[in-house]
Amino acid sequence: GIQVEQSPPDLILQEGANSTLRCNFSDSVNNLQWFHQNPWGQLINLFYIPSGTKQNGRLSATTVATERYSLLYISSSQTTDSGVYFCAVPLYSGGGADGLTFGKGTHLIIQP
Amino acid sequence: SAVISQKPSRDICQRGTSLTIQCQVDSQVTMMFWYRQQPGQSLTLIATANQGSEATYESGFVIDKFPISRPNLTFSTLTVSNMSPEDSSIYLCSVAVNGANVLTFGAGSRLTVL
Numbered sequence: 001g002i003q004v005e006q007s008p009p010d011l012i013l014q015e016g017a018n019s020t021l022r023c024n025f026s027d028s029v030n031n032l033q034w035f036h037q038n039p040w041g042q043l044i045n046l047f048y049i050p051s052g053t054k055q056n057g058r059l060s061a062t063t064v065a066t067e068r069y070s071l072l073y074i075s076s077s078q079t080t081d082s083g084v085y086f087c088a089v090p091l092y093s094g095g096g097a098d099g100l101t102f103g104k105g106t107h108l109i110i111q112p
Numbered sequence: 113s114a115v116i117s118q119k120p121s122r123d124i125c126q127r128g129t130s131l132t133i134q135c136q137v138d139s140q141v142t143m144m145f146w147y148r149q150q151p152g153q154s155l156t157l158i159a160t161a162n163q164g165s166e167a168t169y170e171s172g173f174v175i176d177k178f179p180i181s182r183p184n185l186t187f188s189t190l191t192v193s194n195m196s197p198e199d200s201s202i203y204l205c206s207v208a209v210n211g212a213n214v215l216t217f218g219a220g221s222r223l224t225v226l
Contacts, residue, residue: 031213041202043155043217045113086154088215091170099145099170100215102155 001091002027006103013077014111021072021106023087032063033100034072035086043086046072077110084108114139114209116218124224130193133221135205140185145215146178149202158203161188195225 003026013019025032034046047054047061049070054061058078063070074081084105091099115138125131135144146158158178159167167180181189192199205218 033215035217041220041222043204043220045214045216048214088155091157099157099160101157104154 001101002029002089004087004089004101004103006085006087006106008106009104010107010109012109012111015077015079017077017110019074019077019108021074021085021087021108023070023072023103025068025070025087025089028065028068029089031090031100032070033088034061034070035088035102036081037084037086037105039083046085074108079110079112082108082110113214113216114141114207116205116207116216118205118218118221120221121219122222122224124226125195126226127196129195130191131195131223132189132191133203133205135188135190135218137186137207139209141207141209142185143208144182144188145206145208146180146188146190147204147206147217149204149220151200155204158190192223195223197225199223200225 005024007022032050033048036044049061049063051063051065058075060073084107086105087103088100091101117136119134144161147155149155157170158173159169161167161180161182163182163185179191202220202222204220206215
């Protein structure tokens, strides 16, 4: 199956700082999603981004499919951004939304 | 996106017992997915449940331990059988709304096995 590596594993920032989270994957994918898991465990889908760039408020994401990586940018961090950010791709090359495999996540703590 | 309701939200269970988790979706979906998240870990896909057919299990998960039902296009159950403390995890139901590629998750069921 496709391997997913995320970095950094942990990140502690002050409120207002910017951050970049990275996701590397081992094979070509036609589906890549970023999720945020808040401290209460709820998983929220942030982006569906198999290629290109998308923006949603203070968050943006870029996937360079040919180089097998994706970046999640968080600008002007707020304490509510704290939690774990996961990148997920299909379990197997050629897979769609079925059978996603998740990276180990980046644990982000935003301090006031 | 779909709205997913999971029950129970949390439970404390005794070793050797079984627990069934329910997942209800507010729209019809072809595939429903069950994931496990062990404490402090990432998510691992247990199985994919299609209506009208047997669930497809991923490596390391077997039907005898995690039987799944999918009686219609809006509902599924996952049973964790003969539980041990190692089964203490959050179990999450997710769906990709028909024709879309984006996964939506329920709030999860947090199980603690004593």
